[in-house]
Amino acid sequence: MKQYLAIITLSGVQSFIEQSRKTGDLWAGSQWMAKTMDQLHDEIIKKYSFCSVIFPQGVSSSKDAFRVAFPNRIVLLLKGEQTGEEYEREIQWIIDKLQKQAVESSVRQIKQQFPLMPTDLADKQLRSLFKFHFVVTSHGSSLKETMDEAEQQLRTKKKQFVYQDWMSQPEHGLVCPVCQERTALTNTPFTPRLSMGKMKQIAWETWTQLWEKAQEDRKFVLAKENEALCAVCLSKRLRLKESKYKFPSLDVIAEKKDPYYGLLMMDGDQMGDRMKQSLDDGLGTYQNLSQAITEFAQGVVPDVFSDDEKLLIYAGGDDVMSFLPRKNVLQLAGKLRFAFSQSRPSLNTQTASMGIVIAHRRQPLRHVLAETRKMEALAKAQEGKNSLALTVFLRSGTPLQASLHFGYHEEQYKDEVEKSLAVIKVLPNSFLFELEKALLPGLLSEKEMIRAELKRVLNRSEAPNRLVIEGQLELSKDEANDVLMSLYDRVGRGASEEDRLQQWIAMLHMFNFIAKDEIADKGES
Numbered sequence: 207m208k209q210y211l212a213i214i215t216l217s218g219v220q221s222f223i224e225q226s227r228k229t230g231d232l233w234a235g236s237q238w239m240a241k242t243m244d245q246l247h248d249e250i251i252k253k254y255s256f257c258s259v260i261f262p263q264g265v266s267s268s269k270d271a272f273r274v275a276f277p278n279r280i281v282l283l284l285k286g287e288q289t290g291e292e293y294e295r296e297i298q299w300i301i302d303k304l305q306k307q308a309v310e311s312s313v314r315q316i317k318q319q320f321p322l323m324p325t326d327l328a329d330k331q332l333r334s335l336f337k338f339h340f341v342v343t344s345h346g347s348s349l350k351e352t353m354d355e356a357e358q359q360l361r362t363k364k365k366q367f368v369y370q371d372w373m374s375q376p377e378h379g380l381v382c383p384v385c386q387e388r389t390a391l392t393n394t395p396f397t398p399r400l401s402m403g404k405m406k407q408i409a410w411e412t413w414t415q416l417w418e419k420a421q422e423d424r425k426f427v428l429a430k431e432n433e434a435l436c437a438v439c440l441s442k443r444l445r446l447k448e449s450k451y452k453f454p455s456l457d458v459i460a461e462k463k464d465p466y467y468g469l470l471m472m473d474g475d476q477m478g479d480r481m482k483q484s485l486d487d488g489l490g491t492y493q494n495l496s497q498a499i500t501e502f503a504q505g506v507v508p509d510v511f512s513d514d515e516k517l518l519i520y521a522g523g524d525d526v527m528s529f530l531p532r533k534n535v536l537q538l539a540g541k542l543r544f545a546f547s548q549s550r551p552s553l554n555t556q557t558a559s560m561g562i563v564i565a566h567r568r569q570p571l572r573h574v575l576a577e578t579r580k581m582e583a584l585a586k587a588q589e590g591k592n593s594l595a596l597t598v599f600l601r602s603g604t605p606l607q608a609s610l611h612f613g614y615h616e617e618q619y620k621d622e623v624e625k626s627l628a629v630i631k632v633l634p635n636s637f638l639f640e641l642e643k644a645l646l647p648g649l650l651s652e653k654e655m656i657r658a659e660l661k662r663v664l665n666r667s668e669a670p671n672r673l674v675i676e677g678q679l680e681l682s683k684d685e686a687n688d689v690l691m692s693l694y695d696r697v698g699r700g701a702s703e704e705d706r707l708q709q710w711i712a713m714l715h716m717f718n719f720i721a722k723d724e725i726a727d728k729g730e731s
C-alpha cells in the first residue's frame with residue numbers, strides 16, 4: 207500500500223476578494239471563494255472515501271454560511287494502490303469539472319440579465335478566475351518531512367506559474383471600474399482603435415437598463431450609473447442579489463453621527479510552522495490543532511463579535527476579516543486576540559497579529575482594504591509579532607500610524623487601553639499638541655526623560671488635578687502619567703528610540719480620535 211500527502215489551495219484569492227467597491231462585493235467575493243473550496247472538499251471526499259482530510263477538521267458547511275468560511279487550504283492523506291501521477295490526474299479532473307460547472311452557472315446568470323450578449327468574453331474571464339494549485343507528494347520517512355517537501359513543491363509550482371498568461375488582460379476596450387483589470391462586458395465586442403466616445407456609447411447601450419433600475423431602487427445592487435462591469439465583478443453582484451443575507455453598506459456601518467469605521471484583518475502568528483511542528487507529536491496532535499482552529503472560526507469569532515456580528519466578513523481558520531465600530535476598535539481587537547489563545551488548550555501559547563485601519567466612509571474601499579493588508583504585514587514585522595498595527599485616515603492631513611503590542615495578559619491589555627482612552631478623553635485637545643511641541647524637536651529618547659516631560663506638560667495643562675473619568679474612576683495627574691506611559695512600553699517593539707517616540711505620539715493622537723465624541727477632523731462636511 208502506498209501513501210501520499212496532497213495539498214490543494216487557491217491562488218490569487220486576496221486580490222480577488224479585495225477588488226471591491228462595495229462592502230457587498232467584499233462579502234460576496236469571500237463567500238464565493240469559500241464555497242468553491244467547500245465544494246471541492248465535498249468532491250474529494252466523495253471520490254476518495256478511504257482518504258483522510260487532515261486540514262481543515264470539522265468544518266460544518268451548514269453553520270452560519272454567511273459568516274464562517276471554508277479556509278483556503280485542504281490537506282489530505284491518500285492510501286491505496288494508485289500512483290502519485292494517477293492521483294494528480296484525478297484531482298485535476300475534479301478541479302476541471304468544478305470549474306466548468308462554476309463558469310457555466312455564472313455565464314447562465316449573466317445571460318439572464320443580458321440576453322443579447324455574446325458569452326465568449328465572460329467565459330474567458332470566469333475561466334481564468336480561480337487558479338488551483340496542488341501537489342501530491344509520496345510519503346517519506348516521516349509525515350513532517352513529507353509535509354515539508356509538499357510545501358516546498360507547492361511553493362515552486364506557484365512560483366513557476368506565469369500570471370500574465372493566465373489573467374485575461376484587456377487589450378482594448380473599457381476597463382471594469384471595480385477590479386480595474388478586466389474588460390467591461392458589452393453586447394457589441396470592443397474592437398481595436400475605437401474612440402472613447404464610441405466605447406462609452408457601446409457600454410451605455412448594454413448597461414442603461416440596469417443603471418436605470420439601480421437609480422430607482424437603492425437595494426438593487428447590480429450596478430450604479432456608469433458601472434460597466436466585467437464578468438467576475440458582475441457575478442459577485444449577482445450572487446449578492448440572490449443571497450438572502452444583505453451585507454450592510456458603508457453608510458450603515460459608519461452611521462450619520464460617526465462617518466468613520468474600522469476594518470480589521472487578523473492572522474495567527476506562524477500558524478503554518480506551528481501546525482508542522484505539531485506533527486512531531488503525531489498526526490493526532492496535528493488534527494487536534496486543526497480542529498481547534500475550526501472551532502475558533504465557527505464558535506468563538508461569532509461570539510466575540512456578537513454585538514456587531516453583522517460586520518463580520520469572514521472567519522476561515524485563523525484568518526478573520528471584519529468591520530468594526532470606531533469606538534470599539536481597540537477593545538474588540540484585544541478580545542479577538544485573546545479569545546484566539548484562550549479558545550482551546552492546544553492554542554494557548556498561540557499569538558495573532560492584526561492590521562486595522564480607521565477610515566471615512568467616503569474613502570474608496572479598495573484603498574482601505576489594501577492599507578489594512580499592509581498594516582497586517584506591518585504588525586507581523588514587529589519584534590515578537592503579537593501586535594496590532596493601526597492607521598487612522600483623517601479626511602484631511604497625513605495619516606497616523608503606529609503599532610501596539612498585545613502582551614500576554616488580557617486583563618492588563620484591557621485595563622491599559624481602556625484607562626488610556628479614558629484619560630485622553632478628559633484631557634483638552636491642546637495637551638497633545640503641547641506634548642508634541644515639547645518632545646519631538648529634540649527627539650528625547652530616554653524613557654525616563656520622556657516620562658518627566660510628559661509629567662511637566664500634564665501638570666501645566668488646564669486639566670484639573672484629579673481627573674474624574676466616567677464619573678467614577680478618579681486619577682491623580684501622576685497616575686494619569688503612568689497610564690499614558692504604559693502605552694509607551696507597547697508601541698513600536700524593536701523600532702529605534704526615535705521611531706518609538708514618534709509612534710507613541712501618533713498612538714496618543716489615534717486614541718484621542720477614537721475616544722472623543724466630537725470629530726476632531728474638520729474635513730467632515
Ligand SMILES: [Zn+2]
Pocket residue numbers: 382383384385386387388435436437438439440
Ligand atoms: Zn471587474
